[in-house]
Every structure is written in C-alpha cells, then in structure tokens.
Amino acid sequence: MPKPVVPEERRRRRRPTRSGTVLSERLIVDTALRLLREHGSSGLTARRLGLALDCDPSTLYRYFRGMDDLTLAIGDALIGQALRGWAPTGRWRADLEAIGLRIHAAYVAHPQAALLTASRVTGRAHELAADEAVLDVLRRAGFPLPETVRIYHAFIDQTLAFAALDSASLALPTASQRADEDQWRSTYARLPRTTHPRIAEAAPLLARRMLTSAYPTALDMLLDSAATRLEQPG
Amino acid sequence: MPKPVVPEERRRRRRPTRSGTVLSERLIVDTALRLLREHGSSGLTARRLGLALDCDPSTLYRYFRGMDDLTLAIGDALIGQALRGWAPTGRWRADLEAIGLRIHAAYVAHPQAALLTASRVTGRAHELAADEAVLDVLRRAGFPLPETVRIYHAFIDQTLAFAALDSASLALPTASQRADEDQWRSTYARLPRTTHPRIAEAAPLLARRMLTSAYPTALDMLLDSAATRLEQPG
C-alpha cells in the first residue's frame, strides 16, 4: 500500500532535508516548473527533482501520490497565476476576451508545463474559480442559461485547446523549432502552382501569419457569434 | 552510431522473424495502433511492440530511427485516413464543416495515437492536401486573400487543437476516466450555492454538455463569424 500523503494545510512537523532546505508543496511545484523550463517537457523526473531540491526522490511521495498528482498541482498553479489580480469590468465581451487571453498567456508562458497539464481537468480551486467567473460574465450579459452553458463550454475548451497546441510548438527542442518564416517559406512557398495553387498564392501571407497564434482570431470569431445571438435571440 | 534505416521501398531481403512473421513498416504501424488502443497512449513501448510482433525490440530500429520516428509515421497514417474519399460540394460552409469534422473524427477515432501526433506539424503530402482544400473552398466562396488566410489559420488550428484536447480525455486510463455524468455531478453539483452560484445553477446542464466535444459548437461559431463578414465586408 502506498504511503499516506498529508495535505499541505495539515502539515505540522517541518523537518529539514539533510542539506537544510525545508520542503513544501509550493517549493516543489516551483522547482518543477523550473526544471520543466530548463530540461523540456519530458525533463521533469522524480530523480532530477530530488537532485534539484537536495532530497531523496522518494521524499516527494510524502507530498504527492505520484508524478501525476504533481502534474495536476502544476496545472492548478498555472490557472491561479492566470487570474491573479483580475477583476470584471462589466463589459461582457471585454471581460471574456481578457479571461481567455490571460489563461492562454499563462499556459504559453510555461509551454513545457502546459503540455503536461492543459488537457487535464483538475477540479481544484483555481480551476473552479475560473469557471465560475466565465459563467458569471455570461449570465450578467443576459444570455439565457442553456446558451450560457453552450458558449461557456466552447469558450473554455477552445482556450485550453489552443493553449496546448501553441505550447506544443513552443516546447519543441530548438533544433526542430526552425518554424520561423524561413521554415514556412521552404515548406509552403516552394510548392508548384500547378499542384497547390491556393497555397502558392497565399504563401507570403501564410508565412507571416502562421508564426503567430491563431487563438486571438478564433476567440474574436467566437465572441462575434455570441454577440450576434445576444442581439438576435433564437 | 545508430544503425542505418533502409527506406521501405528499397527493402530487398525480407527475412522472417524467428517465429516466421515477415515485418514491414505497414505491419509495424498497424500493430502500434492496436497496442495504443489496448494499452493507452503510454502503452506503446519498443518491448511491447516486439512482443506483439514476435521479434526483438531492437529489430524495430531497422525500420525506424527511434520511437519518435515511428510516432510520425503513425500520424501520417491518421491524416491519410481522414481525407480518403472526400470531395467538395461547392457550398462553402458545408464543405468547411465537413472537412473539420472529418479531421477531428479521424483523430478522435484513435485518441491514444492522436495524443502523440495531433500537435506535430509534418508538412507531408496529406497535410498539404488538406490545407490546399481549405484555402480553395474559402477563395471560391469569395473571401479576399487576407481574410482567407486569417480564417484558414483559425480553422485549421482550431480543428487540430480540439482533436488533441478531446483525444486527451478519451485516452485517459479508464480508472480516471470516470468523467461521465456522475463524475461531473460529484465535482460540480456539490459546490455550495454560496461560493459558486453560477456553477450551481448550471450544474445539470453542465453535467450533460461537458460529456460531449465542444468542437462542433466552436466550429459553427467560427463559421457564423465568417459568414457575417462575407455578407458585410469590412
């Protein structure tokens, strides 16, 4: 049977590690984020984390049931970070845009971590707070309940989905991340007009646009559609 | 130095494995897809693949440079499957809807494999064909070139992003995949009305809707926005 994990708020004894550092959930998560940034999305290992914290890898199991549990904690930290200090303005479209862009930005700021967590539903505190905020904005805007739920679902999943996708390309090892303008040119602009005429004519525009995230555009289009329905119900 | 890999079309000798089966790229990829389905997205290992094919794990390195190379081959197979047999109807909105849903469906039909490949850009033949098709539909519909590129980018990334996200939840080990209605009830419906009033009032609707993919909704909203712009340029 696995060792029991004591929840952070119940922790009484704080016994320092042999080298003197005192562990905590917070410290572990922060260190994990650093390792992810430094060693890539597969660079977070119990052994490495133990090395970085100067403790035995097995000690981590006093704080998390396993690496997967730690992963979820990392995800919750990202969401918490995204909404810290946010407050609604009362203008529903601006508020939703802000929430979406903030969450997306928080994930993309830690692409290696986002890759591991963006598609996990944690049900933890920060995530619930974000959901409540989105629903509240929509209800106050005047959307009926079924429409609110419909839009909420599309909104939140689209945000997380783009966060994961955009993180994936950012987290690639820099060797294969020559996905800059030159890379796009060499892949798309050299296609012969005879076989791929549409790509050929669009190549310069594509080369410029594909370097950026499509999330802001997709978000605007989603909000366009919602606004139309608010004006013309049914 | 790693062993050289002979491309499939150059293969001359077909030496059977000790148990008599004759290997090929095709056979390996198909077996890999089966293993992924049976053992989950982390269940594809060289050892297991060797066991299933009745060959030594190291034999696989005669066919692929490594497991990552095999992963890309799997992704290529999925894309090919998505496009097989599609033809445009001339109605732009229906065509885009069909392309999006087909790609999304092909990935989600192999969620464990999709998880590994959906966010990898290959630039290979089938992917280029899909891009050309989307651009062609938009241009024929009458969108100006910059608008075409803008919508294309949002459309294709939205499709892939949702494919990855939806695959992720489908591919979870069945133990933690109690994300059915009961799970949603226990997570969301038990939140007190005092702290999370919006979630509380929406809980029944949420429990039903969150079980399905938000992609069709998000796709419709994107196409709504595009249609509006086509009618009212600028």
Place this chain on the structure above:
DNA sequence: CCCTTATGCCAACGCCATTGACCTTACGCC
C-alpha cells in the same frame, strides 16, 4: 521532557529506449 509519529533516507524492483557485436540466411550475380 518524553513519546509518538511525521518525515526524510536507503536499497531494491521491474520497467523503459537505445546501442554494438554477433550470427544467419536471403538474395544478386555469375
């Protein structure tokens, strides 16, 4: 101040991908 037990540490297990050396047999050539 003492006892309990939380918490850190150690050693070990069974996985994993990958490699280099070896061997055997299918095939192209004469």
Place this chain on the structure above:
DNA sequence: GGCGTAAGGTCAATGGCGTTGGCATAAGGG
C-alpha cells in the same frame, strides 16, 4: 545452381525511469 555479401534478426548490456517497504531520527504536542 552455387557462392559471397551484407541485410536484417538476436543477444546482452547500459543507464535512466517511477515507485515501494523498511528504517532512522527528530519535531512538536502533551
């Protein structure tokens, strides 16, 4: 039809991984 070559299957080994059970020790409540 036989033969030499090298393609391709196999073996053994390396160093990494997550995770566990047992153990020692010191923190902190009483």
